[in-house]
Amino acid sequence: MNSELLFTPFQAGPLSLANRIVMAPMTRAHSPEGVAGPDVAAYYRRRAEGGVGLIVTEGTAINHPSAVSHPSIPNIHGEAALEGWANVVQEVHAAGGKIIPQLWHVGMARSIGDLPNADALPIGPSGLSLAGEPVTEPMTKQQIDGIVAAFARAAADAKRIGFDGIELHGAHGYLIDQFFWEKTNQRSDEYGGDLEARTTFAVEIIDACRRAVGPDFPIILRFSQWKSGDYGAKLARTPDELTRFLTPLSNAGVDIFHCSTRRFWLPEFEGSELNLAGWTKRITGKPVITVGSVGLNSEFTGGAAEHHDEDNLDRLLQRLEKSEFDLVAVGRALISDPAWPAKVQSGHKEEIIPFTPAALQTLS
Ligand SMILES: Cc1cc2nc3c(=O)[nH]c(=O)nc-3n(C[C@H](O)[C@H](O)[C@H](O)COP(=O)(O)O)c2cc1C
Numbered sequence: 001m002n003s004e005l006l007f008t009p010f011q012a013g014p015l016s017l018a019n020r021i022v023m024a025p026m027t028r029a030h031s032p033e034g035v036a037g038p039d040v041a042a043y044y045r046r047r048a049e050g051g052v053g054l055i056v057t058e059g060t061a062i063n064h065p066s067a068v069s070h071p072s073i074p075n076i077h078g079e080a081a082l083e084g085w086a087n088v089v090q091e092v093h094a095a096g097g098k099i100i101p102q103l104w105h106v107g108m109a110r111s112i113g114d115l116p117n118a119d120a121l122p123i124g125p126s127g128l129s130l131a132g133e134p135v136t137e138p139m140t141k142q143q144i145d146g147i148v149a150a151f152a153r154a155a156a157d158a159k160r161i162g163f164d165g166i167e168l169h170g171a172h173g174y175l176i177d178q179f180f181w182e183k184t185n186q187r188s189d190e191y192g193g194d195l196e197a198r199t200t201f202a203v204e205i206i207d208a209c210r211r212a213v214g215p216d217f218p219i220i221l222r223f224s225q226w227k228s229g230d231y232g233a234k235l236a237r238t239p240d241e242l243t244r245f246l247t248p249l250s251n252a253g254v255d256i257f258h259c260s261t262r263r264f265w266l267p268e269f270e271g272s273e274l275n276l277a278g279w280t281k282r283i284t285g286k287p288v289i290t291v292g293s294v295g296l297n298s299e300f301t302g303g304a305a306e307h308h309d310e311d312n313l314d315r316l317l318q319r320l321e322k323s324e325f326d327l328v329a330v331g332r333a334l335i336s337d338p339a340w341p342a343k344v345q346s347g348h349k350e351e352i353i354p355f356t357p358a359a360l361q362t363l364s
Pocket of ligand 1: 024025026027028058059102169171172222260261262291292293294296329330331332333360
């Protein structure tokens with residue numbers, strides 16, 4: 001199939017992108033003391049030069065002592081870190097790309113004693129680990145308000161230093177997702193209850209970020225059914241449940257939903273071929289990003305018999321042609337080859353450097 005469709009421009013409100021390819025957020029932990037240096041700026045610039053339309057950065061720590069669990073994960077607060085990011089933004093813009101930071105708090109997915117800030121305890125809606133074990137006290141209302149404010153502050157700073165939008169990390173079992181998930185959210189106040197009530201924390205964050213950045217600054221929400229450590233987890237088991245989950249989030253002012261799945265071609269619910277992004281677009285009417293194993297061969301995609309293709313682009317393009325989704329996030333394929341988009345566009349697919357786990361060791 002002709003890959004041209006991937007290279008058509010995209011516009012959503014004030015966000016205009018040269019093509020449909022998004023770099024998926026990927027933690028690299030190459031920012032000592034939480035500051036993204038020139039090597040990180042060059043890493044992202046190479047992806048913009050390689051033809052990525054929109055870069056979503058690795059998860060960045062909002063201003064809270066237990067936001068992340070590694071000392072070289074970049075912060076999105078403090079003068080040095082913000083200066084580092086301003087430089088990254090400048091480099092990416094100079095190469096003609098667009099870039100938004102992913103705002104992150106890991107919640108209970110941090111162990112006691114983890115760096116940075118070894119004394120800072122993990123926080124979560126009910127103080128439960130992802131396995132459901134009690135670890136700390138449930139978050140107080142004051143802590144919740146503080147985290148909402150920290151997300152909003154990061155959003156305002158992101159806008160001030162020139163980013164093209166923000167993405168809230170509401171996926172994979174981290175703090176926002178711990179509120180979504182019944183296993184980690186057993187609260188009986190307004191932040192707990194049914195699936196709709198469990199969106200309250202995220203809705204407050206979206207509201208606060210919107211107030212901080214104004215109406216014309218894109219807010220993307222990334223969410224997932226799966227959790228780290230539990231690939232089979234489900235927030236929504238039916239399209240109706242997904243509707244109840246997404247409606248308050250959409251109404252709160254999310255501009256684009258980033259629907260995190262591990263394999264883009266898998267139908268989300270029985271009786272339809274639509275994937276999670278497809279359902280999200282149908283339910284909310286908002287633009288959506290799909291993701292999951294784009295450009296990877298069967299070695300990394302489960303190797304099911306019908307999926308022994310070296311190249312799943314045809315299947316991606318068929319779905320894009322039907323407008324099942326608007327944008328396509330690419331993760332590992334862009335780690336191994338920053339010029340992946342350019343090579344796909346020019347038809348030189350044989351020149352693509354295939355992903356191997358060794359590529360994760362460097363920031364090339
Ligand atoms: C090394 C690595 C780090 C990742 N870090 C993040 C992250 O910080 N935030 C996030 O939302 N997802 C993260 N992910 C998930 C990716 O964004 C993406 O959803 C996943 O890799 C599937 O896409 P792919 O098959 O194209 O690699 C990470 C994935 C990898 C491989």
